[in-house]
Amino acid sequence: GAVVSQHPSWVICKSGTSVKIECRSLDFQATTMFWYRQFPKQSLMLMATSNEGSKATYEQGVEKDKFLINHASLTLSTLTVTSAHPEDSSFYICSARGRTTKNADTQYFGPGTRLTVL
């Protein structure tokens, strides 16, 4: 149980285009989803926290107009990188936190999306 998927697993796009990444909790309802960014050989940096039906909370230094997050349902959150540039190239990972006592204390991570902006 507690499986999180991401789509796509990798994407290459041209500079200036927008890219949408989906994060789904497959077998549980996620009250909260998190988006992280990971640079090569580094740890995860939290970008934002999203709760179903409300606006995302962004970490300091993360541009909310550039990284649009939508948490439309209890099983789906999307991250859209708008007007992507080469410096946005990174590994983006989402995680989900459940709503039951069984899974509310743990974040379950997706497999990640490798974004390369040319």
Place this chain on the structure above:
Amino acid sequence: AQSVTQLDSQVPVFEEAPVELRCNYSSSVSVYLFWYVQYPNQGLQLLLKYLSGSTLVKGINGFEAEFNKSQTSFHLRKPSVHISDTAEYFCAVSDMSGSEKLVFGKGTKLTVNP
């Protein structure tokens, strides 16, 4: 605010040897503790977690960790490693106040050699 220190950025060991990956944390409040493993080009997989109760926690793949409140440590151990254990290991904490955020250490690269 919490912080996590993983003292060793790289740990090379031989197959079937024991290993310990160290994790120390700093927090002014009580915390939950986690160890995650990341294989190349993949997301994070939960190894084990400490929420309350017994300070010795057993996880998947033969790993275990011991919570030591006085030393603010949560070291990860395995008595005999396999080559397939080669991966990046992250220690993380979250506070119990409901903030939900995970604070990660910088990771330890475990390399198991034949």
